[in-house]
Amino acid sequence: MMKSTEVFSAKEFSDMENIRARYQEPASAILPLLHYVQGAQGHLSEQALTFVAEFIGVPHVRTFEVATYYTMLFTEPVGRHLVQVCRNLSCHVNGAEEVLQGLKRELGIDVGATTPDRVFTLVEVECIGACDHAPAMMIDGDLHRSVTVDSVSRILNSYREKP
Ligand code: FES
Structure with a gap:
């Protein structure tokens, strides 16, 4: 052993x-x-x-x-902050795709990738239990509800300096 x-x-x-x-x-x-x-x-x-x-x-x-x-388990190194965007129905019909596009633009990476500075990894996940405030995403253990494209940059910035 x-x-x-x-x-x-x-x-x-x-x-x-x-x-x-x-x-x-x-x-x-x-x-x-x-x-x-x-x-x-x-x-x-x-x-x-x-x-x-x-x-x-x-x-x-x-x-x-x-x-x-399990999508929440990783066999490869991920960034310091894990951004998980819900892709299920409630979020999908309430703008999750636009939010995802905004995240991809802001981070300059695609889904499943990690930023070159290894600060963020972006993934899609199944329902995270916030359907009544869709679209929703999790960053690390924090739930972000009713996310808009306009709020994406502010939310990400609040994590950039966090350990
Ligand atoms: S469908 Fe997105 S949180 Fe439930």
Whole structure:
């Protein structure tokens, strides 16, 4: 088995042990662990996915399957801020496409890409639960509702200097 220190800091490993301990069946901790690792390391590297699989006693392929199935999990490095634009019906009919075009223009990148300064990554996601204030988007953990093309620049600027 790979050593934890090859992939994680002592604190990260300790946090992961705490997460695993919350579940009677270690394999049930797969999503919380992947979510944690992504938060701690920015993405899910091949090494991290391999380690987590061994850590909870599932075949290696299982963590890779989960990591590539969910749109909120990333196997490649992403920018410091993750911009997630909802593409579902309520947002679509209320101007999500215009907002998305505005974001692409403002950031100078396409969907799925990261700005050259690695500050922003732009992705489309399924419903984020703010249909009554569509169009909506999330940046990191912040929900932005009733977004307009005109507000895109201001919203992005408020993140540029944030760590
Ligand atoms: S459809 Fe966009 S938040 Fe629900």
